[in-house]
Amino acid sequence: MSSPLPPLASLKNKTILQVVPEMATGGVERTTVEVASAIIEAGGRALVFSAGGRLVQDLEALGAKHIHGEANSKNPWTVFVSNVSKLVQIIEKEQVDIVHARSRAPAWSALLAARRTRTPFVTTYHGIYNAKSGLKRWYNSVMARGDRVIANSGYTRDHVLEAHKIDLDKIEVIYRGVDVDAFDPQNVSDKRKQELASQWGVSRQCPRPRAILPARLTAWKGQKVMLEALGHLKRAGVEIDCLLVGDPQGRDSYQAELAQEIRRLGIEGHVHMVGHCNDMPAAFSLADFAVTPSIEPEAFGRTAAEAQAMGLPVIASDLGGARETVEDGVTGFLSSAGDGKALADCIGRLLALSPAEKAAMGAAGAMRVRSRFTTRALQAATVSLYQRLVEA
Known part of the structure; x- marks a missing residue:
């Protein structure tokens, strides 16, 4: 309540x-x-x-x-x-x-x-x-x-x-x-989660760790950096799924480039470009952690704050306003901007945490948002x- x-x-x-x-x-x-x-x-x-x-x-x-x-x-x-x-x-x-x-x-x-x-x-x-x-x-x-x-x-x-x-x-x-009542995992029903998972053609309970990258499809938001990181992880024997949630807003050529890069890296079936979403709390509920790998400074980084409000650890680029929304090592990790290998290493660090450590990181993020944002x-x-x- x-x-x-x-x-x-x-x-x-x-x-x-x-x-x-x-x-x-x-x-x-x-x-x-x-x-x-x-x-x-x-x-x-x-x-x-x-x-x-x-x-x-x-x-x-x-x-x-x-x-x-x-x-x-x-x-x-x-x-x-x-x-x-x-x-x-x-x-x-x-x-x-x-x-x-x-x-x-x-x-x-x-x-x-x-x-x-x-x-x-x-x-x-x-x-x-x-x-x-x-x-x-x-x-x-x-x-x-x-x-x-x-x-x-x-x-x-x-x-x-x-x-x-x-x-x-x-x-x-x-x-x-952040609307902390809307972005509260306790207020997201199972029905909403299931409806969104069905709409996107993904399983609600993924057998692999699942990341979410919530941003419109444009180059500076870093989708290609995320795909590069997924490629590094795959070569290291680590497979994760990723939801790219965002509208291309007419950038069809960029969306086609992302699809081509997914095929080149051999990560089809692991990356889902799902387009615009009207229920972001449910979208975050389908993921284990969020990534905001912008290659230019975010003035603030609202999606990182929303993800933290939902109890997700966040990996963000180490520049701009993200340094204020994400506390490195406490609510998530900060990664070198534009560096797919560094991002892969941060994801590896997160995946290596115990369930209790991941939960503590998510809880710290939610508390930070509710006190400041x-x-x-x-x-x-x-x-x-x-x-x-x-x-x-």
Whole structure:
């Protein structure tokens, strides 16, 4: 039985507009839904401007208002002219008290609209953006131009301070949150597990250790590193199964490359590319441990935190926000990024642990998430920031 949630600060009669490219799937979009829920609970009105997507229905079910527009466009005219005009109209018509932008292109539109209407402006720095030119650094800088800037980890905060030289008092670390009631193994029924296993064509009880790699299919998430590790393990006489859980999002050529690599390594039947999953708690319940082998820094690493909440040990790349979500040797292991042999060695270390040691590692991870990375903590901190900004 879950404990009562602590109350939120009041946003009574306040209207908050969040601006995101689209409401498809991913950490940014899910955080948008979570914050919209908190705004409504705090007595405010929650608006979201985006190009739409599968999570719009979740927003509207909460009582939030979705306003459709070309928020995902990078066309300069759309970004700097037409979307600015549309957002000004929304701000004035809906009497918006705060504009909160979560991605660069729509953030430029939101910044200009907020300045034109003298509306407080908040940004969340969700990712670590590449900046190989002065123009790209200027483009990225919009995410540091908020009256308040939210960083989703200490790693992200340090990056923002170094890249954009903003005042420390303008930036606040608010970790991404995990719904610890949803991601609780005791709350995942046998029926859900069996239905998902049947849908994916895998056994619920695998005779071999089973890993899960939860990430959209894109090269920087490290799926190829995981396959390389599986190849090393097979040559050493160790066979494990792996679930690659994530949507290719149009990257069909990359998905084909992964399939070709699986055949080359001779690990067909051990690797299952199962696509998008709407029930990640059940997905984690089908695995013995999770792997997040990103080859570029994760700003936070929400899937690693979700896996730990489910009591799974996690092996993550030793860079970026993963160093804050995974405690090396305690809740899992940190492995050299991009190194399949190092990842295979970490998996071997994990498999060599006794059942009691694995259980203790999983329990330590669950405790860490529940003390530091909950959805409620994210909601409370964000609503508090909104309230302070409105009052100021």
